[in-house]
Amino acid sequence: xxxxxxxxxxxxxxxLGFRMLGKxxxxxxxxxxxxxxxxxxxxxxxxxxxxxxxxxxxxxxAATLLLLTFLNSVLSYRFEGFQRVAEAPPSxxxxxxRFVEDTLHKDRIRPDEVRSELHKSGLRSLEEVEWGxxxxxxxxxxxxxxxxxxxxxxxxxxx
Amino acid sequence: MPSDVPRVAPRLHFRxxxxxxxxxxxxxxxxxxxxxxxxxxxxxxxxTASLEVEVAAPRLTRVSLEAExxxxxxxxxxxxxxPVSVALTPTYLDDAEKSLLLPQPLTPYAxxxxxxxxxxxxxxxxxxxxxxxxxxSGGLMLESGDERIVVPLKTVVLP
Numbered sequence: 001x002x003x004x005x006x007x008x009x010x011x012x013x014x015x016l017g018f019r020m021l022g023k024x025x026x027x028x029x030x031x032x033x034x035x036x037x038x039x040x041x042x043x044x045x046x047x048x049x050x051x052x053x054x055x056x057x058x059x060x061x062a063a064t065l066l067l068l069t070f071l072n073s074v075l076s077y078r079f080e081g082f083q084r085v086a087e088a089p090p091s092x093x094x095x096x097x098r099f100v101e102d103t104l105h106k107d108r109i110r111p112d113e114v115r116s117e118l119h120k121s122g123l124r125s126l127e128e129v130e131w132g133x134x135x136x137x138x139x140x141x142x143x144x145x146x147x148x149x150x151x152x153x154x155x156x157x158x159x
Numbered sequence: 160m161p162s163d164v165p166r167v168a169p170r171l172h173f174r175x176x177x178x179x180x181x182x183x184x185x186x187x188x189x190x191x192x193x194x195x196x197x198x199x200x201x202x203x204x205x206x207t208a209s210l211e212v213e214v215a216a217p218r219l220t221r222v223s224l225e226a227e228x229x230x231x232x233x234x235x236x237x238x239x240x241x242p243v244s245v246a247l248t249p250t251y252l253d254d255a256e257k258s259l260l261l262p263q264p265l266t267p268y269a270x271x272x273x274x275x276x277x278x279x280x281x282x283x284x285x286x287x288x289x290x291x292x293x294x295x296s297g298g299l300m301l302e303s304g305d306e307r308i309v310v311p312l313k314t315v316v317l318p
Contacts, residue, residue, distance in 0.1 A: 064187070078169050
């Protein structure tokens with residue numbers, strides 16, 4: 001029982017922690033963030049099972065984690081309020097070729113990062129973008145004036 | 160702002176396989192919460208005309224989990240009793256890592272308690288970690304003069 005409670009508690013804590021970290025941290029990991037994530041895994045791992053190595057604990061521990069993931073998806077779908085807590089909504093980053101500075105500051109995105117993402121999407125300049133978004137998973141997507149959607153993750157190649 | 164998608168009221172609908180899978184997965188944490196995977200302890204009492212013994216031993220435990228066996232012996236007589244020898248079946252503890260045996264055993268798993276005064280209570284304590292899964296059976300034998308008590312022990316060790 002203790003392991004189930006430990007997993008549930010740490011799962012909730014990590015979900016909230018990553019939610020508070022911001023969207024960018026989810027898609028692009030700097031060396032510092034990568035080290036933080038690796039250390040979190042090392043720190044959290046013994047706390048999850050309290051040093052127990054039995055197969056039984058592993059089985060119901062994994063089942064607990066899977067069940068929490070399923071419940072998270074069900075609750076996010078069913079309740080908008082829950083989804084807002086668990087997952088950040090998309091933010092408008094560019095409107096008609098201009099940055100929404102508030103979004104840049106809140107999501108800690110530098111203009112040169114956006115430029116790099118524009119190039120990856122096959123776009124030359126900010127003026128080509130009618131709408132730009134930072135999606136819940138941290139990826140940047142751009143809508144050009146001809147409504148051709150572009151996604152930086154498509155990696156179509158820069159100039 | 161690009162036009163939003165039409166709103167659809169969320170309605171939960173699960174596929175057959177999903178229903179079965181979630182039910183199976185949910186069983187594990189639920190069973191763990193109600194203690195079906197242990198650890199739990201069984202208490203057994205036995206007595207003769209002048210001695211009484213109460214044994215608390217694990218009924219269900221898991222590999223690598225710390226378990227404890229405590230035998231409490233009481234002199235019910237109005238005269239001193241002793242010495243009292245207490246012995247555990249070696250097979251019960253052979254496949255376990257022993258971390259504590261109190262008091263110091265005379266030979267492996269055999270203890271000798273000096274004279275017990277009327278009403279006096281003494282206990283022996285064994286802390287161990289089972290190394291292998293399976294059923295451990297044995298007994299605790301208590302002997303003083305012509306009096307003899309055997310308390311059966313049975314512990315299921317999950318993998």
